[in-house]
Amino acid sequence: MAKEGGQFEQEVWEVVRAVPAGRVTTYGAVARALGMPGASRRVGWALNACTRAAVPVPAHRVVNRSGLLTGFAHFGPGLAMAEQLQSEGIAVEAGRVVRFAELFWDPAVELAHEAERT
DNA sequence: TTGTTGACGCTCA
DNA sequence: CTGAGCGCCAACA
Numbered sequence: 001m002a003k004e005g006g007q008f009e010q011e012v013w014e015v016v017r018a019v020p021a022g023r024v025t026t027y028g029a030v031a032r033a034l035g036m037p038g039a040s041r042r043v044g045w046a047l048n049a050c051t052r053a054a055v056p057v058p059a060h061r062v063v064n065r066s067g068l069l070t071g072f073a074h075f076g077p078g079l080a081m082a083e084q085l086q087s088e089g090i091a092v093e094a095g096r097v098v099r100f101a102e103l104f105w106d107p108a109v110e111l112a113h114e115a116e117r118t
Numbered sequence: 119t120t121g122t123t124g125a126c127g128c129t130c131a
Numbered sequence: 132c133t134g135a136g137c138g139c140c141a142a143c144a
Contacts, residue, residue: 008141027126031140038139040126045141047125064126071125 009046015107022089023105033108060084067100
């Protein structure tokens with residue numbers, strides 16, 4: 001059968017694009033929002049494929065559980081990722097998001113909240 | 119087919 | 132807080 005294959009990826013991209021500027025989310029949170037609390041690694045893999053996505057994905061807004069910008073391995077050795085975050089109003093210190101707990105945007109909660117708000 | 123790797127998460131020391 | 136180890140799922144050689 002025609003294996004979708006990228007179903008999960010596209011859902012990840014959609015959630016990441018739903019993250020408002022000035023906010024950040026985590027791989028685990030996205031995975032949980034998609035119903036895969038343990039597939040945090042898969043989210044990273046899906047975002048790795050965001051390079052071939054038809055739409056721009058603000059992957060720089062996705063950090064690990066500690067608020068650490070692990071995306072350096074993909075964005076490059078420079079601070080391009082941190083620069084973009086700071087450009088959106090997110091303070092970054094030593095490659096880590098400052099006040100990460102305040103800037104944390106959980107799709108599993110925010111999206112569900114919006115669904116109920118209607 | 120198995121083994122290794124990966125933009126992770128959690129627990130323990 | 133930092134470092135190290137184990138577990139998670141999928142893709143690649």
